[in-house]
């Protein structure tokens with residue numbers, strides 16, 4: 001592809017071993033087929049369906065992911081906290097309490113950080129991970145204000161800003177994307193594991209999709225075994241969930257960026 005452009009793949013939540021396996025099997029092909037320069041994938045469900053451990057993050061990086069973003073589930077494996085606190089290529093939502101970069105034992109801080117700068121083909125890339133507040137359990141700082149502050153820093157550094165907005169509410173996702181239109185190259189939603197068909201370039205040049213979907217077992221209930229989830233619904237008890245097995249897919253979107261103008265020129269929804 002022309003040097004004036006970059007192509008970035010943003011992938012939905014990688015769910016359990018099945019999700020990591022499909023990334024290992026197919027991501028290199030996808031990178032090659034679509035001339036992808038940089039890959040950002042959500043990894044909050046990578047370790048057994050919730051949380052992210054170092055060993056699984058290493059597999060994901062080796063498979064060709066450059067930055068792993070997170071969400072509400074990324075904190076569920078406490079053994080992963082020291083890694084989360086120190087690995088630059090793993091982000092968790094920036095609007096969690098404290099925002100400190102190092103976990104200090106005995107203090108109640110959220111490990112990790114949600115905003116950082118990377119480099120791709122001579123161009124600075126800023127990645128921001130945020131979490132929504134509507135229909136989500138955690139009580140977090142305002143994602144809009146956090147985004148505005150990070151967008152300002154990205155602009156001052158002449159960096160292309162990519163945002164994984166991990167949220168349940170479509171309304172909150174669209175509102176944040178339009179709030180940042182022209183300030184971010186892309187605002188892509190994650191968390192629901194269901195890919196939406198509303199990808200578009202917003203009026204001021206930001207690429208948007210409400211949800212990127214999931215990498216994992218296609219024939220499942222958001223990654224989990226369907227039969228068990230049906231039982232949970234019928235019985236209304238906390239029947240233990242199991243991860244699904246079966247055919248796997250990678251879902252996400254490819255964003256083509258004009259490096260000179262710092263804006264997206266296209267967004268293409270992918271199921272691979």
Ligand SMILES: [Fe+2]
Nearest residue numbers: 013044045191
């Ligand atoms: Fe998820």
Ligand SMILES: [Fe+2]
Nearest residue numbers: 071072073191
């Ligand atoms: Fe989530």
